[in-house]
Amino acid sequence: MSIRLTTTSYIVLGLLRWAPGTTAYDLERTIRATVSHIWAIQRSQIYREPARLAEAGLLTTETVGDGRQKTRFTITPEGEEALDAWLAAGAEELPQLRDLATLKIFFGARPQAIARVQLLRHQARLKEYELLREIGGLAQAGPRTALEAAIAHERTSIRYWSDLAKAED
Known part of the structure; x- marks a missing residue:
């Protein structure tokens, strides 16, 4: 098919x-802990x-399972x-900036207020990524x-939101 x-x-x-041999539940947990920061996937x-x-x-x-049945999945040849074919193909699509804060600014929200909150959020995420790199969990x-790309992205976002917050003072 x-x-x-x-x-x-x-x-x-x-x-x-x-x-x-992973279950869908385990996939969800793994996705939340790994790729969800770089690619959004709905739980369903x-x-x-x-x-x-x-x-x-x-x-x-x-x-498998006696009482609660679990389905385990394994990749076939x-x-x-x-x-492998997908990995070998190029990635011609440019990323899309899907940022609620930027969208709100586009429609007239006060940049300074949004910038301060975004700055704190990006700083926190950067700390998470740097900690993950430090403990060698990957x-x-x-x-x-990919983690290095995420760290670079967060550093760039921190510079942007920091500059925007300062520009409004």
Whole structure:
């Protein structure tokens, strides 16, 4: 069966490559702890996507448990092939700035008030990322490199919001 694969599909395939036999609940927890800061995924998508991929033959399923049944998902060779093809393809799409604070400023909110709050939030997120880097919680090169991009993004955001807050004084 041929289905249209989305970025969520590839996230699920990638995580299952690293951790075969994972449940949808475990996927949700892993996504929240890892890629959710760089790619937004609705909770309902996380629970629907593995079954959709299994139906297409990209994942296998195994139901385990006595009382509470859990379905564990594992990537198939076809799923590996689809993931590898996606990873090998370029990323031509430019990122979209999806920032509620910037949108509010666009429509007339006071930049100074928003800038001060955003500055604190970005500083807190930067500390989280730097702590994660410091404790070495990311064993694989890809997540470590993505973490460096997130740190650079937060530093840039801090400069921007700091400058905006100062400009209004």
